[in-house]
Amino acid sequence: MNGTGNDSSTNLATGTGPNSGSGSGSAAVIVVGSGPTGLLLAADLATAGVPVTLVEKRPHKISNLSRAFVLHARTLEQLDARGLADELEEQGEALDRIRLFGRLTVALDTLPSRFNHLLVIPQYEVEKALQRRAEEAGVRFVYETEVTGLRQDADGVTLEVRGADGEAEQLRAAYVVGTDGMRSAVREAIGQPFPGKSVIRSVVLADVLLDERPETLLTVATVGDTFAFIAPFGDGYYRVIGWDRRHNVPDSEPLELDEVKDIARRALGHDYGMREARWMSRFHSDERQVPEYRVGRVFLAGDAAHVHTPAGGQGMNTGLQDAANLGWKLAAVVNGHADAALLDTYQAERHPVGESVLRSSGGMVRLAMAKRPWTLALRGVLTTVLDHVGPARRKVTGQLTGIGYAYPAPRGSHKLVGTRVPDVALSSGRLYEALRGGRFVLVTPRPDDAEGAAGQRKGRLTVEGWASDRRTTVLVRPDGYVAWAAESPEPAELEAALTAAVGR
Secondary structure (H helix, E strand, O other): OOOOOOOOOOOOOEOOOOOEOOOOOEOOEEEEOOOHHHHHHHHHHHHOOOOEEEEOOOOOOOOOOOOOOEEOHHHHHHHHOOOOHHHHHHHOEEEOEEEEOOOEEEEOOOOOOOOOOEEEOOHHHHHHHHHHHHHHHOOEEEOOEEEEEEEEOOOOEEEEEEEOOOOEEEEEEOEEEEOOOOOOHHHHHOOOOOOEEEEEEEEEEEEEEOOOOOOOOOEEEEEOOEEEEEEEOOOOOEEEEEEEOOOOOOOOOOOOHHHHHHHHHHHHOOOOOOEEEEEEEEEEEEEEEOOOOEEOOEEEOHHHOEEOOOHHHOHHHHHHHHHHHHHHHHHHHHOOOOOHHHHHHHHHHHHHHHHHHHHHHHHHHHHHOOOOHHHHHHHHHHHHHHHHOHHHHHHHHHHHHOOOOOOOOOOOOOOOOOOEOOOOEEOOEEHHHHOOOOOEEEEEOOHHHHHHHHHOOOOOEEEEEEOOOOOEEEEEOOOOEEEEEEEOOOHHHHHHHHHHHOOO
16 A cells, blocks of 8 residues: 655654653654664664654563574675674674585575675674664664554654553654564554464474584584574574474473473484573464555564564564665655655565565475475475576575565666665775765766766765776665666766656
């Protein structure tokens, strides 16, 4: 559903949310949910000069009980464009190959990316970096505040909330984004269904100490009816995820460490001396996606819009890339540099990606747990194909790491439009350094000729030259995808392209 009425951002509500930080401030955008997706989005908006409030139901504390453990290449590129990737690389551990189905090795060291690996790092470390960036950008945080309702009109959104003291209050903004997870209150308030199903039940989680360090950074295996995964937190503890097909019990069933150890021994052949669990839980894994990522002035991103199995570690990564896509578009509209129709492209670009992730992660789980003869045969054929057919292997690797996705391009566009741009060398440095600050980057063989165009779009457009002798002129969006490209364009053609993409 598209937005209705006047999308002017001048009629913004405001006010003081319960348990707010210093100052009442005002918000053009309210983001609900301070996980990685919400933090990246809120900081992007604030960096672009958009007043933004982030509403969070939990207290002001980042939990160390995170489920996500990996950052893929495309996400690291997005974090690089925000000046965060290098510090996270220092904290995490790089893995240049992934082993699937016990016999298929997916090599990442040939990826066409500065980040030709997978980074093993707990989600809470990513959240710490993102939260610091959001605070420095001026995001207003409102903690211990729960969304209880939502109303839209032609000029904005009224959010009904309740604080820790039970007091009801209303917050108002031009736009609201729900990044509040699988049980999203925002999604429920706008009446969006969440169709799908539970794929795996009674998955066990435990954070434990190990007497013996596993041989590999990520330890994963499937044997018979059992699956187990072990990853390090970096603080001495390890996250263990396990599943026993034969033991399908409700999430509320008590969990003992002996059950986790038994699953690990059967799947991995060893429990590595597991002891002293600081946290254990049982959960089920769903595959679900909302039909619409946008309903009027309200958007959904991350787990509020899509959830899937943990196979491939794509959950947090997909949410962060949702935020990178939506943030610059919202900023352009709120700041008056783009028509509100730009916001419709969020659905057009990100919904198909979410759908693809559901298919690929679900497929990996089903093949990993294959038991029937025909599914085992299919897994064998797929493994052989991926081992020996380069294009198929590159496609799978591109989807898993995120670098293989491209967005729809208008008919007749240059072949580069909609594609991801790698971190190409520029005459003054790297592309992803030039993208910092949320600007478009025009890369051209003759940067001096385009300086005038950048001058009138100060703060929104950077003009750079190629470090090579490449002749194509490319306009790169703030999220690192090609907005427009041409071979030796005339000045009028370039100006028209810049006006359409960046505004006047």
